[in-house]
Amino acid sequence: EPPSPRRARGSRLLLALLVLLAQAPGIPAKPSPPLWPMPQSVKMSPQLLHIDVETFYIDHGPNSTAGPTCSLLQEAFRRYYDYIFGSYKKRYDIDESELEPQLEQLQVSIALESQCDCFPNESSDESYSLLVQYPVAFLKANRVWGALRGLETFSQLVYQNSYGTFNINVSNIADSPRFSYRGILIDTSRHYLPVRVILKTLDAMAFNKFNVLHWHIVDDQSFPYQSVTFPQLSNKGSYSLSHIYTPSDVYKVLEYARIRGIRVIPEFDSPGHTQSWGQGEKDLLTPCYNERKKAEGVGPINPILNTTYTFFATFFKEISEVFPDHFIHLGGDEVDFTCWASNPDIQNFMKKKGFGKDFTQLESFYIKKILDIVTTLNKSSIVWQEVFDNRVELQPGTTVEVWKSDNYFEELSVVTASGFPVILSAPWYLDLISYGQDWTKYYKVDPLNFEGSKKQKQLVIGGEACLWGEYVDATNIIPRLWPRASAVGERLWSPQNVTDVQDAYNRLAIHRCRMIRRGIAAQPLFTGYCPKYENKME
């Protein structure tokens, strides 16, 4: 019998009901507290503290290196106060939990130089410890980045009981991420995403402790990035003049991400995936030929012209100044050789260089030059796996992103054996949708499940969930990302042994309702409901 969407799945139904029970305020969730992603170590006592909304506050600890001038933390304090108490409605029933000791304050202390006004980077310290006890809770971190993660955890510990009183269990948490690179890829070329949607995505990323926004900003279809040095690129290559990201839009995204501890890595993919560049930059793309005659179309970047490289030197100089992160993603995927092969000038060039008929050598020639340009700008590069597969000579430290779903563990093994850092995204293409609970599939992947030495495994710096934009725009991006990407978020943050799918389901169902409460239209995992908050999404 075929699987029928109408069939009520008995066990799942039961599970959903259990989740609802667990969600009922006042009944402590037995298996594990409803935290997402699960911290490294959680000790929780049944002892409750109650929190008085009117008097509770979050403040800097006396010995903290950060103080009221640290706007990153000031903003975070306000944000998390709102997330915790946003739905607050006082009820006047008598509530016994108000007799419990009261938690008066959360003190946040930064031990080392706070990095308050910095951008987060690849080695930012995100560890923190959180001690919840009467009458003051302590959140300690070396840097502000850990404090941000700890505030998120603290906010997830507080819950409202059926009388409307806010409670928190006495607990002790020590936490740090398993991988340092935990990314979400958005694609603003196939469909333009309004800035507001990007900011919303950054909010949700912070709720799931993601720390990299991989901004696949341009591609064949459109060029929405407004370049100051080459304004024609977006003037001619964007969908329309209202479908662009101005410098101030970009700045807004960067700052919004920064204060949430999120890096923004822009991708300017070349030499393929560049049709939209051609509109605004004459001669940048290769003219295709048909039977030795110039045809209508253009192909990848033209790698044989010096003008190409002067253009990129200037262009990437701008990019390296606009985007503060040390890394730029240079793409390098899916180069179609047919146009190059058709072009007689390219053929001559190949002959001259002794490349024979091997166009991967031409591709390598091109990418090597681009990588060198970026290196001279004191930036590091990330490239898609083809660049490695095609044996381009890479600077040490160039990061390879593995995206092809075939044998990706083998690829991880090979890339790391060559000593390059690697990011895994192959199993996490969230644009590939299917019926049912596909999050479990993403959840069960362990990025280190490949043959390799300890040293090799250390080269896996993390992974990312990719939401390519062919069928995604502002109408559906949020429910398509969340909570599916959350599964990837926990895999990249939590310890390797956090793998119980049943337990994850319980916590994730609660987490998705939490996201809804915070204004993120996260779609359901399965049949059920969010107590009280369903109407918020109207």
Add this chain to the structure above:
Amino acid sequence: MAGSRLWVSLLLGASLTFWASAVWPWPQYIQIYSQCYTLYPNNFQFRYHVSSAAQPGCVVLDEAFRRYRNLLFGTGSWPRPNFAGKQQTEGKNMLVITVMTAECNEFPSLESVENSNTCLELELQPSWPKLLLLSLEGHQVSRSTEDNFFPCRSSTKIKDFPRFPHRGLLLDTSRHYLPLSTILGTLDVMSYNKFNVFHWHMVDDPSFPYESFTFPELTRKGSYNPVTHIYTSQDVREVIEYARLRGIRVVAEFDTPGHTLSWGPGIPGLLTPCYSGSLPSGTFGPVNPSLNSTYDFMSTFFLEISSVFPDFYLHLGGDEVDFTCWKSNPNIQAFMKKKGFTDFKQLESFYIQTLLDIVSDYDKGYVVWQEVFDNKVKIRPDTIIQVWREEIPVDYMKEMEQITKAGFRALLSAPWYLNRIAYGPDWKDMYKVEPLGFHGTPEMRNLVIGGEACMWGEYVDSTNLVSRLWPRAGAIAERLWSSNQTTDMEFAYKRLSHFRCELLRRGIQAQPISVGYCEQEFEHT
């Protein structure tokens, strides 16, 4: 921007294809002339023809005029146009409506006539169609980049009527509760797509949100939350009236004897206790068909339902009955023996026949899922059978053939399960389905009254319903409305892309069907 508004006349060649390509579903006959008219927002009006059976005061049309006026021009007030230019074409700045029979205060029914004839000054055929016609109009005006309207609209003649009288959309409010506003919003978009039946799969195993005034315990104990996650009788009335004003029928489904776990807590004794060995296991199965009290309850319950829902048809479900619990129960076994039943299908038939007789007594017709037919339950000849299974027991087209051969009316939904998602433009497969693509006589084909797009709720709630529904359901809407000649995929793709942008312009969160953009992207998040 407070700049001066210009009334731009469009160059014709370019505009024609655009107007035409934003029309969805495609009309039966449409002729577009090269002449171009200008609509002025500030003095354009809808007007009743003197010979029209409906006149001012016909609430269905008065409301529709206002709605479509807003959809065309927005709610803002408009300055008088500058008539200095040559663009003006005298006398064409109104839409004149003639209706043969009014039915302004009635509910639409399966037999409602939805024909319309549109010329520039149009005349309309009877009753419900006007709404359809207006929705067509809505597509034909588009915003310019400067936030003005392209007031130019090509001269067009349209004669239109639906291919099938039942064009439904199923929503499931049991797996997830859908807020009232989400349901009303869906009715709006249904009317833009000329859907005319809202199949409300109200209750099921997970929850019972329908607040019954005869059995209030049902929601009190069977809903997700008896205060916030229910539909009060006021809610239900509002849905029915909102739908009526848009020419949409509301067919309520109360599915039994399976899919009823949520009924149990509110009505003790209604469900079959399952046994483990010789003792009750504490779990429950389908409705208990062996007790008289079951039929007393159903009789009272459906009396209420018959009065609450004005449509002639009720959907009684009857799908996916799991026999294992019945099998385990000694009382059921004894009942089977007494009745001489050897097969549990006979027991199922016994139950459903008794239920159908109850509902017939209330002067209601009924729709049932195909199992009722497959299991050879004796049913009234005017029963409508809904085909939902793709391959089992037979291919769905074969099932359509068998049902119509047996003389029953059929509704197709098997290929149109919108909750099943896949990567890519899956609307195409749904669009390509030909509901009459089975072997049969013309009489048999006439028994196919239409079809339904189904959005089951396991993975759908108000966070993702709208984008998952639209524009995918539009593919089914056109298949059920337009002529069987309207099958060109390229043409459909172009129009559907434009139509989804028009939906965005109307504030509907319709998802993209390919790469590209709309001038007005979705704004709210």
